[in-house]
Amino acid sequence: MRWLIKDIAKMDVGIRRMLRSATPNWRDAEDYMRVAARESVTDPKSGKYIAIALFRNQKLIGWAMCDLWLSQCSKKMRIYLYVKRQYRHMGFGTLLFRKAKEVAKRRGKGVRVCPHNKESRGFFRAIRITKEDVAPGYTLST
Ligand SMILES: CC(C)(COP(=O)(O)OP(=O)(O)OC[C@H]1O[C@@H](n2cnc3c(N)ncnc32)[C@H](O)[C@@H]1OP(=O)(O)O)[C@@H](O)C(=O)NCCC(=O)NCCS
Secondary structure, eight states, X not given: XXXXXXXXXXXXXXXXXXXXXXXXXXXXXXXXXXXXXXXXXXXXXXXXXXXXEEEETTEEEEEEEXXXXXXXXXXXXXXXXXXXXXXXXXXXXXXXXXXXXXXHHHTTOEEEBOOOSHHHHHHHHHTTOOGGGBOTTOOSOO
């Protein structure tokens, strides 16, 4: 497995396109990670998001994104995770979460997560996220 951890605006354009196209939209909204990856292709401003991409045999398994933009004034950094469907329930979401936590820690911050639906709430409960680490407006309860 191979990690690529970098300011998303400084990643190779091909990788940014790969992150964008791997992340589908939700039924009612454009996915936030996808928007970030899309904007970084057309408007590559640095310092907004750190992307953490996980590859196996050159194939993207999933990626996490640390939000420096929304977390500027906070002791906790918002993180988002995405694992491609065919690789789910193999422990990659947990691995990405741990890596994102390390990245935040190196910047002196904790993490904050956004459990936005039944599945992600189940995942965050399974990895023992506490309610203190849940971003305002989100909940761990079903
Ligand atoms: C949430 C997500 C990142 C989990 O990735 P994953 O690689 O499947 O996670 P793991 O394999 O590490 O799962 C660890 C445990 O979390 C729990 N879990 C994972 N997915 C779950 C789901 N859909 N429903 C309920 N519990 C779930 C399980 O207990 C799982 O252990 P198990 O597979 O041995 O039962 C992935 O489903 C995903 O990308 N979803 C779409 C994007 C998203 O909602 N991201 C999170 C908010 S930003």
